[in-house]
Amino acid sequence: MDNKKIAGIFEEMADILNIKGDIFFKINAYREASLVILNLPYDLRAVVDKNPLDLEKIPGIGKGLKDKITELIQTGKCKEHEDLKKGFPSGLLELLQLRGVGPKKVKLLYGHLKIKNIKELKNACSKHLVAKIPGMGPKTEEDILKAIDEHSHFATKRSLISEATQEALRFIEYLKKSPEIEKIQYAGSLRRKQETIGDIDILTTDVLEILSEGDTKSGVILESGIHVDLRVVDDKCFGAALHYFTGSKEHNIKIRDLAKKKGLKVSEYGVFKNKKMIAGKTEDEVFKAVGLPYIIPEIRRDDGEIEYGLKYKKFPDFLGVDDIKADLHLHTKYSDGDNSIEEMVTAGIKAGYKYLAITDHSSLVGVAGGMGKKDILEQWMEIDKLNKKFRGKIKILKGCEVDILKDGSLDFEDSVLKELDIVIASAHLYGRLPEKEQTARLIAAIENPYVKILGHPSGRLINRRAPMEFDVEKIIDACVSNKVALEINSNPSRLDLSDKYIKTAKDKGAKFVIDTDSHDTDQLQFMYYGVGIARRGWLTKKDVLNARSFKEFDSYF
Incomplete structure (x- = not known):
């Protein structure tokens, strides 16, 4: 029983309790403990073998959770987990994997139609039974069918x-x-x-x-x-094969159609004219043969890249990892991080950054050891000392990842927020509010004059937790109007904002920051994944605020 399995069991317990309508704090305790356990740099089995009482030293793990972790490690099972599953249709948890389907909808579907799995849900939607459930309607039914199609596409383990x-x-x-x-x-x-x-x-x-x-x-x-x-593959057609097997399928179809119009044939074996190979050793040769400039792999998905290349004959200089000058979302031992501020700063210098922000959690996220006002003052004093020590090497900003409360207000008073260099407003709780309420909540936070960044906007955890339901375009518009940057959180479990919405936000004039949300020094390497997602959204240096010098970054706000 490793950390990943324990975290998965706690997440499942949270989902079952949520569907059953249990109290919020009990549900959240399991959910947040699951996140904490997933991020631990050591094996819980080693802690239990040495002294199970030491589990309570982990932020968010109290006596009750300590006993359950010990039970899981020693027996492979947890009695409360087994009891929760009794009489609970296992397929209901499967429904939560669908985008936009949360515990409230699952409860409605089961209560009205006794739907217990995705197959039954798809059948009910096809008969338009879901649209008749109070609070659902035709639009919800349509969205659920789309979500089922998405799920079936990614149903295999990814x-x-x-x-x-x-x-x-x-x-x-x-x-x-x-x-x-x-x-x-x-x-x-x-x-x-x-x-x-x-x-x-x-x-x-x-x-x-x-x-x-x-x-x-x-x-x-x-x-x-x-x-x-x-x-x-043969060296002479390596480029053609690389292009073909990189895909995407839709991109390749468009390339073949384009080649056909020029009297050419493109395959993994090369570019041919009248059965004679004319290109294929490199990808550049393949693109040139069909009249295109080189197209980076990240945007090869038939999303306008071929039309753009034909029209302009050149692509923008897309963002690269080396363009990033700062990481603005870092946690330390002041909340749920594993390293000191100085250790994180030293890692930032090693990464080549010119400035960075220390953004530990506010007090609401108690499971993450959030900071109170006393902690913040102590942290500020330490940052002042370190800024003197590292002067000329890097600038350290005083920041905080402040939780968004249910009504959209923030977890610290404005008197504290105004003293911070960076305020990241993030939603960790109340993720299952109705779309209209969630949208209003996020907009209220964005409109706070001290907020500079909207952290991991959708709150999703890839393969584990669906994004919050809100009007994405309204949130983007609010960020543009209030000069609040949208975060692209580089943690591989988040990658949030997703590439699905990055290009839309860019076209609306939004600005971005790409952060790692690091909880230890090793996680600064996550920047690679965030930049990859940004490139999929066609971002360039001018779109990303932390690809600018500190002076340029600061002047934006």
Whole structure:
């Protein structure tokens, strides 16, 4: 029983209690404990083996949760979890995986139609029974059907991009030990920086002995369960194969159609004219042959990239990791972080940053050891000392990730907020409010004159928790009107704001910050994933405030 399984059980208990209508604080205790456990840098089993009482030293783990963790580790089960599942249709939890379907809707669906799983829900929607439930209606029914289609598309186990990237790099590093390897590259959705990955596609020009002599494709299942498709291709068509297997499918179809109009044929084997290969060794050759400039992998999804390339013959200089000059969302031991301020600052200097913000939690997020006013004053004094120590190397900003309360007010009074350099307004609680109420709540927070950043706007946890229901366009408009930056949270479990809405926000004139939400020094590396999502949304340096110098960043507000 590892940390991930324990966190999953607590998350499931929270969901069951929520559907059953249990008290909020009990539900939230399990949910927040699940998050804390997932972020722990050590194994809970080691703590239990040494002294179970030490579990209570972990923020948010009291006696009750300590006993349940101990029980899970020692027996593999938790009595309360087993009791909760008795008589509870397991398929109801499956419904929560659907975008926009929260505990309240699940309760309505079960109460009115005895719907117990996705199959029954789809059948009820097809008969327009869901639209007749009070509080639902045709629009909700339509949204649920769309969510079911999305879910069926991603129903197979998909890994977070961070997990897949690490596995791909390890696998490639292993293959590179062969002296014959000249070219090797991962492709597919991983190269396109999609937030979740199915299989990993890897191309190489070396003829490896994999399953038997002469094989040009082999499937390998890694210990993590991720499937790798390894393909051996001829060097002369490596670029064409890389383009083809990078995808997306929709992008490739458009490229083939474009080639056809020019009397060409494009495939993984190259670009051909009258059966003669005219290009294919590099991707540049492939694009040039069909009259396009190079298109970065992240935007290859038939979302206007081909039309743009044909019209302008050149793409903007999309954002790169090296363009980032600051990380503005960092946690320390003052709340739920593992490192001191100085350790985080030192890591920031090592990353090449010119400024950064220390943004520990406000007091409401008690499970995360949120700060009270006394803690803030103490932290400010420490930051002042460190700014003197690191003068000329990096500037440290006084910040706070302040929780948004149910009515949209913030967890600290304005008298405290106005003294901060950076205020990130984030919603950690009340994630299941109705869309209209949630939208009004977020807008109220955005309109606070001291808020500079809306943190992880949707509140989603990829593969684990659906985003909050709110009017995205109204939130974007409010951010633009109030000069509040939208955060792209680089934590691989969040990647929030998602690329689905980044381009929309950019077109509306929104500005962004890309942060790691780091809880230890190693997590500063998450910036890579946030920048990948930003590139999928066509962002450039001018769109991202922390790609600017501190003077330029500060003058924006």
